[in-house]
Amino acid sequence: MIEINGVKKSFPGKRKAINDINMTIPDGKIVGFLGPNGAGKSTMIKMMTGISPIDKGEIMLNGINIEKNAIKAKNIFGYVPDQPDMFLRLKGMEYLNFIGDIFNVPKEIRKEKIERLTKQFEIYDALGDHIQTYSHGMRQKIIVTGVLIHEPAIWILDEPLTGLDPKSSYKLKEMMREHANKGNTVFFSSHGLEVVEQLCDEVAIIKKGELIFYGGMQKLRDQYQTDQTLEDVFLELTNDE
Numbered sequence: 001m002i003e004i005n006g007v008k009k010s011f012p013g014k015r016k017a018i019n020d021i022n023m024t025i026p027d028g029k030i031v032g033f034l035g036p037n038g039a040g041k042s043t044m045i046k047m048m049t050g051i052s053p054i055d056k057g058e059i060m061l062n063g064i065n066i067e068k069n070a071i072k073a074k075n076i077f078g079y080v081p082d083q084p085d086m087f088l089r090l091k092g093m094e095y096l097n098f099i100g101d102i103f104n105v106p107k108e109i110r111k112e113k114i115e116r117l118t119k120q121f122e123i124y125d126a127l128g129d130h131i132q133t134y135s136h137g138m139r140q141k142i143i144v145t146g147v148l149i150h151e152p153a154i155w156i157l158d159e160p161l162t163g164l165d166p167k168s169s170y171k172l173k174e175m176m177r178e179h180a181n182k183g184n185t186v187f188f189s190s191h192g193l194e195v196v197e198q199l200c201d202e203v204a205i206i207k208k209g210e211l212i213f214y215g216g217m218q219k220l221r222d223q224y225q226t227d228q229t230l231e232d233v234f235l236e237l238t239n240d241e
């Protein structure tokens, strides 16, 4: 479960990037995080993952405060950033072993997982190459694999499906469903409204740093008295005119 209580964040000289957001993301659900460009999705995710300080309010991951107990909190979530351009000088295998070492994944389990996951994502043959030489999608896949080898309860993914080929995207969506079905939490931002509608149990929509909707598709339809698609409702809700 992720609890976000009264969270605010500003950057110098700008309107509030996040303005008093409250939401509880339950266990066992996939939650899609939607909002137009610049709405504050990445800013929110960076606070949830302890990368960016919170100006006001608090964020709890399975009851652990991300700022007050950062190391403990970091053991229970996995994060895939929107820009997967990290550790470029490491080879794929070096990166995965590095993650395995940090999270104390036993060597045998690690070996089996790395082989299985990277074969599923079709990057197994590139594990000996530097991440620098990987395409955007391959970089995403190696980071997703890094998350999966230490099996965190909470997944926080910033636009994870952007840039993935159809087969890998299908595979990742399947993994997200399996993870949530085991009672875990999956929270991901996306601009893909069809994917969100098809995959997510609930959606959170933000606009200019404010949460304008949180709930399931049925609640969205009831609230706006419509049987339109998520795309139609999203466009209406986020329209400024």
Ligand SMILES: Nc1ncnc2c1ncn2[C@@H]1O[C@H](COP(=O)(O)OP(=O)(O)OP(=O)(O)O)[C@@H](O)[C@H]1O
Pocket (backbone or CB within 6 Å): 011, 012, 014, 017, 035, 036, 037, 038, 039, 040, 041, 042, 043, 044
């Ligand atoms: N490091 C920063 N310094 C200053 N302003 C920032 C910084 N990071 C984000 N912002 C501002 O905060 C607001 C929210 O940006 P954010 O990147 O969170 O949006 P987003 O919803 O993730 O957008 P996108 O869909 O385009 O990725 C924007 O106005 C952005 O300019």
